[in-house]
Amino acid sequence: MKYWNKRIIVLGIAVIALVAIACGTDGASSSPTATPDPTQTAVPGDPPPADPGTDAGQLALARERWAALDISDYDVTMSLQCFCPFGVGKAVDLKVRDGVITKGLHAAGSDPNTEIVLEYYRTVEGLFEFIADAIEQRAHSITAIYHPEHGYPKSVFVDFVSNIADEENGFTIEKITASAFGNTAADELAAARGRWLEADLQRYSFTFQQFCFCPPEVTEPVLIVVRSGEVKAVSRPSSESHLDPPSVTDWVAVEGLFDLVQGAIDRDADVIEVEYHPEFGYPVSAFFDYVQGPSDEELRFEVSDLTGSDGFSGDGSEADLAAARIRWEEARLSDYDFVFEWHCFCVPGFRGPFEIEVRTGGIARVWAMESDSLLDPAEWGKYMTVEGLFEFIEDGFDQNAAQVRVSYDPELGYPVEAWIDYRLNTVDEERGFSLADFSAS
Secondary structure (H helix, E strand, O other): OHHHHHHHHHHHHHHHHHHHHHHHHHHHHOOHHHOOOHHHOOOOOOOOOOOOOOHHHHHHHHHHHHHHHOOOOEEEEEEEEEOOOOOOOOOEEEEEEOOEEEEEEEOOOOOOOOOOOHHHOOOHHHHHHHHHHHHHOOOOEEEEEEOOOOOOEEEEEEEOOOOOOOOOEEEEEEEEEOHHHOOOHHHHHHHHHHHHHHHOOOEEEEEEEEEOOOOHHHHOOEEEEEEOOEEEEEEEOOOOEEOOHHHHOOOOOHHHHHHHHHHHHHOOOOEEEEEEOOOOOOEEEEEEEOOOOOOOOOEEEEEEEEEOOOOOOOOOOHHHHHHHHHHHHHHOOOOEEEEEEEEEOOOHHHHOOEEEEEEOOEEEEEEEOOOOEEOOHHHHHHOOOHHHHHHHHHHHHHOOOOEEEEEEOOOOOOEEEEEEEOOOOOOOOOEEEEEEEEEEO
16 A cells, blocks of 8 residues: 555655646746747648749749749740750740640741640740659759749759659750730830930831732832821832832821831731831831741842931931031031032032132132132022021922931031932932032131
């Protein structure tokens, strides 16, 4: 009996000790210094925060960035890295709509004869699943590079088993086009149109050439003259011939070129490649492949030598004439000399060159350099001061000349060179001049 009594006493002491420890623990948790931070309190059921130092953590963060964009429609250029049939790994353009790949197109530079098997490729969400599956399978190595802002995988390469060949697999995204990124064909067209409208070019000409399965007369380069947004004249520089007025309606101004691009967008052309002028926005070149596969329906065009905004090396617009006049007026020069020469279908003695002296704003002396002789004052009316040259240029605009090209001195504003073609379909009525060796007296 004494033995069992001792055991009961020992057990009682142990129970008392355990109760004391438990009470002590409760007391410690009620202490203000041990109160947990509410911001760090985990909610039951929430996943642990992503660890950016792990593959799984990087994947989770990238998925969050992509999901925040809420993009389900986009175009992506993607290539494969795998032991696949010959040519399969080359880049293709994929159209993704409502999160599903709907079409695969041959990207620029790829072999158009290679079959595109859509099952080989994945959407952005599919790439995330591919990476997640590799992590779950504990692949030997996973190399994934994510877009720092948008989160999509720029490149992925997975080696599932280190000592087995030909089972590696990877993807590379070269480009994604989506409305959220503002880089769709429609976005670029809108921005280019805005630059063109801001330039406000009402008088201009440009060389246009289209490349298509069309008759030769359609693909030959033409010079298009535009006034107030309408095509006024069209000529063929190669043959120096002018098209009859009814044919003018077959050609378009820059606004019409924008409409061609918009038409390709509206038709959801398989390929739309457009290069716009960085300053004025007009299409410099464009290529449309409306349905990739069938031939003879592609269209390509090029625009060059657009003048009216930059003449020779300066600007041939009325706005730049006004700006040049302001620079000249600010210079306040009334006494100056220059060498002048007409460019026209005129007799040699009329063209010059001539040394012209201007004093108090009027011609004081004209020296014929070839004959080394002074001109009689009665002949001075054929020549002009700088102010008269400005009026000559302005008259070209007032007459709605087919082409007015001018370059001005960048500092003083006087015209350095000018050429006016009053009527494109008329020969020998063009007139221009050059001014050199200007000096203020």
